[in-house]
Amino acid sequence: MVFCLIALTALLVSPLKHLEAVELKEVKLGDTVALMCNLSFYSEIHWLRMSEGQPMALMATRLKHTGELSVVWNYNETHFEGFIEKQTTGLRILHVSTSDLATYYCATSYQNHLNFDKGVQLYIFSENQQSKYKPFDRVQALLVSPLKHLEAVELKEVKLGDTVALMCNLSFYSEIHWLRMSEGQPMALMATRLKHTGELSVVWNYNETHFEGFIEKQTTGLRILHVSTSDLATYYCATSYQNHLNFDKGVQLYSKQNPSDHTGLDWSEPAMIPFGHAPTWNLSGVHGYCILFLLAPCLGGMSVPVAVKVRDTAIIPCYKTCDGDILWALRTKNEKVDVLRCVQGKCTEEFSFKNRVHLSHEKIKSGKLSLIISPVLYNDEGWYEAMCGLNLLCKFHLEVFVPTTVNVSVRGNVTLPCYARTEKQISDDAVNILWKKDDQTVLQIQKGITTYGSGFKCRASVSLHHYKDGDLSLNMLGVITSDKGLYRCYHNTDEEHGYPGAVTLNVTAHQKLCVKEFGDNLTLDLFGSDSVTVTFTGSDAKEIQVCSVTGNNTTCSLDYNNRVSVMNYSLVLRGLTSSDGGTFTVKDNMGEVISINTVTVKGVAWNHRCGLALLALPGLVLFIGLFVWCKYYRNRSYNTRESAVVIGSPQRESAYIGLPQQETNPHISGDLEDYPDLPVEETMPVILTTEKQDNIDEEQSMLPH
Known part of the structure; x- marks a missing residue:
């Protein structure tokens, strides 16, 4: 019996612990499968696939402020789909094939490091096996992955107590994340950033006394100090590029000093088993008893906090099997209330949870005892316990909060409100304040000592003087895009939070309106970011990339290559023309918008x-x-015609209107044909009376001859 335990320990330690970290999901080839992410309260979700020891990015989705889901990157649009259901995002795999039989994780980035949800491993049964779910099939399926894992990673032998250095082949990127895959669950260890001066900056470190970042020959690395058995795992470096994660080849550490190391691998000749199929090993007899003995310690409960907004849906996870009666109960400081009781496959809700909780018989048979509460009420907060008969299976704390939204622009200052009943005469040494962002510490004051979370030192503060007035508000300076998220404040104990219970901080882009003269220079503030992308949108509403900026180095498109320079974290565009009228957008390396600059070129x-x-x-x-x-x-x-009229008769007067021309001028006699150059006035015929005619004859007779 002792020999049996020793022989099986090396092979089963990793898969059994992997069993606690992943959920097994049986699928059929050709079907469509949907995977849900419990990190959906984050705006951006990355979906990864771990196949044969190598992580691979599949999709990146982003939650818009309207509540709609936007797919910002997709490895294969015909095979993968993003969707949202009941405020939870998911990944849909279409027409499942054997290449899809792997472990899937969703991840998000907060406080400069990656956070991973529990993995889901897809598997099928071979045709010569029954499709009915058998005992220990979950363990068998998990024994397959390490075999091909050997081919995809680099093996590195270490000695316990030594220091080991791991190098990253993605060092030409400015920001590197180091991850450890242990017991089937990825875990962030460190995030480093390469400054424009060539120096390495550690922006986040899970354990500063155990992990170090360094740079050697322009290659960044991770140094593990005093290697222990818990460090015997697989390590990856990753970076974000074009809205998705890229991974380097993994390095797996092992030690011959520890025959039952955490790699869980037999270094002799492994049996080749088709990946994704449950093995056909016989687990009866002594082997079965050995596995039962090893499985027994895994049946204890565990405690994980869950926090949701009031009126939202809460999923209290529990992945255990139970052959008897199941009872979900709520325990608070003042009372214990039954929530749901399942007897012989029939579940009954208690009165205060009527029509709000759900647990199906089918999920109970497959070992999924997770309790769904919708909608969550404010008094649902407390400890939830799942019992199988008299045995405790799972225990989780549910926190319900009423969020308040605060908006601030990039590089602005903000105060997140929080109030509580405090003692007015309390000493500074007795003050206990804790601020968290997405379950990570922002600031903590305990026994007069203030500690800060990564990235918040010198930027976050709480006034002890105002605390005595009941004001626990958090002041933040120079807000950046990664500061957005859900903040909660506590005092006295972690379970006693102030009011409001949570504050949602929205970091909006910096808006700027620029009016420039034709030919001027335009300066765009990069807000101190080491790696940004600048895009331009003109009148045609088409967004084009202007430059990618890392430190003082720029990679620009041909139209801007000779017009751009970087000085003091600002990008300068020289010689504005009419085509530069539009919107210049600055985005960080995660695709978040930092600033929006609307430019008008005056005089064009x-x-x-x-x-x-x-x-x-x-x-x-x-x-x-x-x-x-x-x-x-x-x-x-x-004028010429006028002159011709007056020539030869400058003083001519027409004394008698209506008479022939020769009678009105005494100096002209005879016919008019004798004076061809003389202009002739046209006259109207006038009929004269006899009296007037006699007077005229008399006057003419008196004229001298």
């Missing part, structure tokens, strides 16, 4: 009109010249 329209006027000026001058010439020629012709 005037220059266009001036150019048109200059083109039209010659035609206008010609038109005016022709007009003046025509006017002048017409006047000249008219």
